[in-house]
Amino acid sequence: MSAQGIGARVARKEDKRFITGAGQYTDDVYERQMSAAVFVRSPHAHAKITSVDTSAALEMPGVIDVILGQDIQDAGIGNLICGWGIQSKDGTPMKMAPYNVMDPAVVRYVGQPVAMVIAETRAEAVDAAEAVVVEYEEQPALTDFGNYAAGPVVHPGTADDNLICDWQLGDEAATDAAFAGAAHVVEMDIRNNRLIPNAMEPRSAVAHYNRAEDHTTLWTTSQNPHVARLVMSAFYNVAPEHKLRVIAPDVGGGFGSKIYIYPEEIAACYAAKRVGRPVKWTADRTEAFMTDAHGRDHITKAKMAFDADHRIVGFKVDTIANLGAYMSLFSSATPTYLYATLLSGQYNIANIYANVKLVYSHTTPVDAYRGAGRPEATYVVERMMETAARQFGLSPVELRRKNFIKDFPHQTPVLMNYDPSDFHGLMDTALKTIDFDGYPARKAESERRGMLRGIGFSSYIEACGIAPSQAVGSLGAGVGLWESAEIRVNPVGTVEVLTGTHSHGQSHETTFAQIVSDRFGVPIDNVSILHGDTDKVQFGMGTYGSRSGPVGGSAIYKALDKVEAKAKALAAHLMEADAGDIEIENGELKVAGTDKKLAWHEVCLAAYTAHNLPEGMEPGLKETSFYDPSNFTFPAGTFICEVEVDPGTGVTRIVNFVAVDDFGIIINPMVVEGQVHGGLAQGIGQALLEGCVYDDEGQLLTASYMDYAMPRADDLPSFGLDHLEIRNPSNPLGVKGCGEAGAIGAPPAVINAITDAIGTNALEMPATPERVWRAIQSTQTAMAAE
Amino acid sequence: MYNTTYYAATSLADAAAKIAADGDAKFLSGGQTLLATMKQRLAAPTMLIDLTKLPELKGISVEGDRLVIGAATKHAQVASDATVKGAIPSLAGLAATIGDPAVRNMGTMGGSLANNDPAADYPAAAMALDAIITTSKGEYKATDFFTGIFETALDEDEIIVKISYEIPKKAAYEKFRNPASRYSLCSVFAAEVSGGPRIAVTGSGNEGVFRVPAMEEALTRGWTADAVTSVKIDPETMLSDMHGSAEYRAHLVAVLAGRAVAKAG
Incomplete structure (x- = not known):
């Protein structure tokens, strides 16, 4: 234990670097002789490439080379893959179409790279890119993915009906039987809007090929540099792993979009070798809008069956998930195993059946985005619950309480085995925090001002801490999802922690240091966290799915166990005591019940001088652990949102928002609150503001901040947060993960509040002023008709 | 952005002569639309003739029942100027709603009116406050000045000098x-x-x-x-x-x- 240990609200160590502009991002990397790359991109959503003329571009000032898709194919650089294999309900494998780095013949979404221009400067490369003449034969595009089978076909020969996989989970016959005997059935059509990730730092890559060593170094904006190296080596034939170093330095936000290996960094590695000079590519904001993997985009029909006492007896969900033009790295898992497995929510539901159709369209590839499948599941479950309560004339709180799971562990019918939480307790705390009893008075006060006030609930559960390797392997994952840690204690007692996770905003430099401080009493300033470099950290799986704390932190914890054991054995030897009697307190190793003690740094130094080690003990103090979790972790919470809707304009203002979460043990409350704030901002953004729009020709209409509405500070209220700290028994730290909860739980709370205010259940996200105004008009028309 | 040349005009006549000599030159005021358009490579003027240094385009004063504002006055000045706030507080308030602090400290009233973006704010004030727009060539009533989306009565070489608003009841x-x-x-x-x-x-x-x-x-x-x-x-x-x-x-x-x-x- 220490003042800076687990549970301490210490300020982030990394903030000084970031807020003073000293961060080192990929675009900050400058290499001698470095050249600049710019991509020529398709202006069409679907077209045949009939010719590419690079002759004028090659004559432009400063141009070094122009690379085409055929060049990359001829070099033996392989196609991009989806790394999670799933099967249709008839047993056939998913239909993964070839995903070229730069397809030489066909473009399938606006922004797809067609040629890569390498020049002395970026400005010269931009000029030359304009001089590359590409002739296209335009083809009709598929954007209305709900009618995927009607065509046009995205990948003829692979998926002629555009259906990648007709996947299912659960027992359909049992669920149908439950519906047959049900007293009430509630049905809804639910759309989960498509989002564009918008990390603050656009994607970037710097590739350096060392001819003497036949070795490539790639700096890139990655959430998982080791996975990038593995995939680029094993599947894309960029270079063998021992000849490829991937460095992800400071990365300015990912939200999932930087998990995947994209065409640009592969092309950069090829180009660096081809032109014999380092190559830098950095996306501009328009490229980020067009080419970062998008998120969500589901069309769902859901129905829930209840008995006469309003207990849920069955739940049936049919979803069409748009994966875009190509299958991105984890695109198959996001709308299947990360989605349907959470359809039980916080409720006892004996029978659940989900059918998900994954389809191609002529749009940017879609993959995991903050929450990845769980926001989509939570939105379906929690909108159903609120709607059902309204139809039954019950309070939404009462209907939830009637169906909450109380006994743990709880096995759902959709694979998950929930660890303990307290759903009633989370609801109780949320109601208290928002002063639910005072709500009628607040509503009356709003009405006096001519405003419509509504309240909405969302009791989410999610599965993160991704994930037990054996479990995900059995479901089709191409990798294991353990994590590694190495603890290097220096002779002076300072500590270096090497982690296979990656921080792109998650505060690892602080929270992981706190885990060390907690154990040895060293100040967090004496602990360095090293990550994001395949030459420093031996291997790791990176950061996504709120796994850094539960999996990466647990690996650190396990490695610390080994360091502690060795340090105690050495201290015992030096003090002629029994190792079992050594206690670590305030940075000292003491013999219990005596005044004998050694300072931490004295023991560390003794390990390295090695003048007096116990028999058989090796010198040094460095330990490694590979930790594989035994279960997913299950953060849960209840969010309550209060809105005021202006009936004249349809404008919604969030006037009150409470989030009460169970994240297990909290390492740093301030960091956790920051994660919740950011997640809520994204969730509220999805509910009120953000929506990616393509027109019928597949043109991206929301390709800039002029048209894509990002949440701003004044769109958000001051959040009321609280926590229940229920230890997670499945990992040694007792943590559950907090990175995605806000984005998972917020959207239904907001929409439930607005629909409560305006008196209709039919409202799509984003709930723009016009949509809300129209919904109000429709309720007034309906009332007039009655 | 394509290459361009920057030139700081020294007088209205100098600015007019420069643009007459180069048909692909553009007047530059605060640049909050033009520079963004150039960065997107959607505009490629050969020369930017900066008007913001011209003394004729500066100043804020009350003249009789009218508030007169120089065309190069930045939104942030309009928002915070005591004379504006005293005479037409709603105009100061409008200026404070434009863009963000960076835009308000660069963008100018003359630039906004000359651009006549259909979503700009100042044109509404000009129309409602019976503004008179004085240019290097003459005067326009606001109702005659705005002729369509992104279109005004201005000639290519014509420069807005000042705008006079009636002080409303x-x-x-x-x-x-x-x-x-x-x-x-x-x-x-x-x-x-x-x-x-x-x-x-x-x-x-x-x-x-x-x-x-x-x-x-x-x-x-x-x-x-x-x-x-x-x-x-x-x-x-x-x-x-x-x-x-x-x-x-x-x-x-x-x-x-x-x-x-x-x-x-």
């Missing part, structure tokens, strides 16, 4: 923002000037800023919100985009006009 601006860009989706400037009531709308008209005579007429019978909210706007005259259909904008004009009238008191 009362006035208010009700702004409704596009949630993405935060430009006006539909905003209404309501004023009572010597010629009578004025209602000017920006962000919504399919020919740019416009006045609503039916509302102005209704207000002559009594300055009440109800007088304007009952006036129906024809959606056929409205812009329509993913942020607001013509029908929705037509509805907003009436709602926001009512609020502006009520706010003006």
Whole structure:
């Protein structure tokens, strides 16, 4: 234990670097002789490439080379893959179409790279890119993915009906039987809007090929540099792993979009070798809008069956998930195993059946985005619950309480085995925090001002801490999802922690240091966290799915166990005591019940001088652990949102928002609150503001901040947060993960509040002023008709 | 951005001579539209002739019943200037809603009026406050100046020097923002000037800023919100985009006009 240990609200160590502009991002990397790359991109959503003329571009000032898709194919650089294999309900494998780095013949979404221009400067490369003449034969595009089978076909020969996989989970016959005997059935059509990730730092890559060593170094904006190296080596034939170093330095936000290996960094590695000079590519904001993997985009029909006492007896969900033009790295898992497995929510539901159709369209590839499948599941479950309560004339709180799971562990019918939480307790705390009893008075006060006030609930559960390797392997994952840690204690007692996770905003430099401080009493300033470099950290799986704390932190914890054991054995030897009697307190190793003690740094130094080690003990103090979790972790919470809707304009203002979460043990409350704030901002953004729009020709209409509405500070209220700290028994730290909860739980709370205010259940996200105004008009028309 | 040349004009005549000599040159004021357009490679002027250093384009003063503002005055100055706040607080308030602090400290009133973006704010104030726009060649009434979306009565070599607004008996601006860009989706400037009531709308008209005579007429019978909210706007005259259909904008004009009238008191 220490003042800076687990549970301490210490300020982030990394903030000084970031807020003073000293961060080192990929675009900050400058290499001698470095050249600049710019991509020529398709202006069409679907077209045949009939010719590419690079002759004028090659004559432009400063141009070094122009690379085409055929060049990359001829070099033996392989196609991009989806790394999670799933099967249709008839047993056939998913239909993964070839995903070229730069397809030489066909473009399938606006922004797809067609040629890569390498020049002395970026400005010269931009000029030359304009001089590359590409002739296209335009083809009709598929954007209305709900009618995927009607065509046009995205990948003829692979998926002629555009259906990648007709996947299912659960027992359909049992669920149908439950519906047959049900007293009430509630049905809804639910759309989960498509989002564009918008990390603050656009994607970037710097590739350096060392001819003497036949070795490539790639700096890139990655959430998982080791996975990038593995995939680029094993599947894309960029270079063998021992000849490829991937460095992800400071990365300015990912939200999932930087998990995947994209065409640009592969092309950069090829180009660096081809032109014999380092190559830098950095996306501009328009490229980020067009080419970062998008998120969500589901069309769902859901129905829930209840008995006469309003207990849920069955739940049936049919979803069409748009994966875009190509299958991105984890695109198959996001709308299947990360989605349907959470359809039980916080409720006892004996029978659940989900059918998900994954389809191609002529749009940017879609993959995991903050929450990845769980926001989509939570939105379906929690909108159903609120709607059902309204139809039954019950309070939404009462209907939830009637169906909450109380006994743990709880096995759902959709694979998950929930660890303990307290759903009633989370609801109780949320109601208290928002002063639910005072709500009628607040509503009356709003009405006096001519405003419509509504309240909405969302009791989410999610599965993160991704994930037990054996479990995900059995479901089709191409990798294991353990994590590694190495603890290097220096002779002076300072500590270096090497982690296979990656921080792109998650505060690892602080929270992981706190885990060390907690154990040895060293100040967090004496602990360095090293990550994001395949030459420093031996291997790791990176950061996504709120796994850094539960999996990466647990690996650190396990490695610390080994360091502690060795340090105690050495201290015992030096003090002629029994190792079992050594206690670590305030940075000292003491013999219990005596005044004998050694300072931490004295023991560390003794390990390295090695003048007096116990028999058989090796010198040094460095330990490694590979930790594989035994279960997913299950953060849960209840969010309550209060809105005021202006009936004249349809404008919604969030006037009150409470989030009460169970994240297990909290390492740093301030960091956790920051994660919740950011997640809520994204969730509220999805509910009120953000929506990616393509027109019928597949043109991206929301390709800039002029048209894509990002949440701003004044769109958000001051959040009321609280926590229940229920230890997670499945990992040694007792943590559950907090990175995605806000984005998972917020959207239904907001929409439930607005629909409560305006008196209709039919409202799509984003709930723009016009949509809300129209919904109000429709309720007034309906009332007039009655 | 394509290569261009920067030139700081020393006088109105100097600026006019420069642009006459180079048909692909452009006047530059605050640059908050032009430079962004150039960065997107959607404009490629050979030369930028900076007008903001010209002394004729500076200054804020009250002259009789009018407030006169130099064309190179930045939005941040309009928002914070004591003379503006004293004479027409609603104009200062409008300026404070434009863009963000960076935009307000670069963008100018003359630049905004000359650009006549259909979602810009100043054109509504100019129309409602019977503004007179003085240029290097003459004078225009606001109603004659704005001729269509991104179009004005200005010649290519003509420079706005100053803008004079009538100080109204009362006035208010009700702004409704596009949630993405935060430009006006539909905003209404309501004023009572010597010629009578004025209602000017920006962000919504399919020919740019416009006045609503039916509302102005209704207000002559009594300055009440109800007088304007009952006036129906024809959606056929409205812009329509993913942020607001013509029908929705037509509805907003009436709602926001009512609020502006009520706010003006």
